Amino acid sequence: MPSTLRPAALLLGCLVATTACSDPAPKPQQPPAASQPAAPSPQTPPLVPAAPAPAPAAPSPLALSVNAAAFDPAAVTPEAKQAYLVRAQVLLDRAHFSPGVIDGQEGGNLTLALSAFQEAHRLTVDGKLSPAVWDALAADAAPVLTDYVITAEDVAGPFTPDIPKDDYEAMAKLPALGYGTPLEGLAEKFHMDEPLLRALNPGVDFSRAGTTIIVAALGADGLPGKVARILIDNSKGTLRAFGDDDTLLAVYPATVGSTERPAPTGEWEVNTMAPRPTYTYDPSRLTFGKPKGKLTIQPGPNNPVGSTWIDLTKDTYGIHGTPDPKLVNKRASHGCVRLTNWDAAELGAAVRKGAKVVFEGRAAR
Structure with a gap:
């Protein structure tokens, strides 16, 4: 059914519109009488058993270590360091001190989030992940990774691969500017970058509904106030x-x-x-x-x-x-x-x- 567009305002040369869509509820069907089993309709194809959901992939070493990661600035392997950085980023995100993209890497946005967290908790403000900061973050003891089953909606699209970046004339010819792939959509859904999502789920087909993947365990939706x-x-x-x-x-x-x-x-x-x-x-x-x-x-x-x-x-x-x-x-x-x-x-x-x-x-x- 066509959607209804309702203009709201002219902003930054932006015409803002919200989209609403409603479909009629399906009409209830009467069951056939018990004495007369219903013959299959000639227009109704035979039922095909649904394909079994793929078995969850074995967790990667990174996924196994993130929830249990302890702060260790002298971590001897890149994987160990990435594990505790992922945990710190998820905990900061859940506390509404956004590190930007959760990627398990050091960077300016993580430093800004740590500085803001330190200031709010009256700790020394230096933007560094210190033992005192780790202890404050670790007060949230819930797991930072969780399982998620990819839904039909996640893979339905429509997707828009190969968007011409910074070419406004070419972009204006597109019917929508959606995600390029299901992987991109899932990464944004869980505030992650695509390489980290792949590293946590090696060999996974992100375009298949019913697949169980490991993702960041985000906090409750929304801010705690207006x-x-x-x-x-x-x-x-x-x-x-x-x-x-x-x-x-x-x-x-x-x-x-x-x-x-x-x-x-x-x-x-x-x-x-x-x-x-x-x-x-x-x-x-x-x-x-x-x-x-x-x-x-x-x-x-x-x-x-x-x-x-x-x-x-x-x-x-x-x-x-x-x-x-x-x-x-x-x-x-x-x-x-x-x-x-x-x-x-x-x-x-x-x-x-x-x-x-x-x-x-x-x-x-």
């Missing part, structure tokens, strides 16, 4: 979300502006939030890119603004997702605030219209 204030640090590349009583609710790594189009400074407000936004490139309002005419790019997680758009009262500026989560806080944006798709969605679901948005500091780029 967001009343957002603080964006242009120089560090972080976004902090605060509740009504100024309680810190979450810290996210963010790409904030660029040398050519720096992020603003000062105080603004949240205007509206839109999931599944379309993206309209308007050369009369935007100074980047090559197209000469106005273009509309359809929704999808690989849309230039990702899966979520949070509009600000600062004209043409917003907080949004990205098609390249591993590049958050590692490559300049066009002036807006770019988060991973999952962090943008979490923030968007909790932020109130009218929430204060404060930009402070100069962009580092």
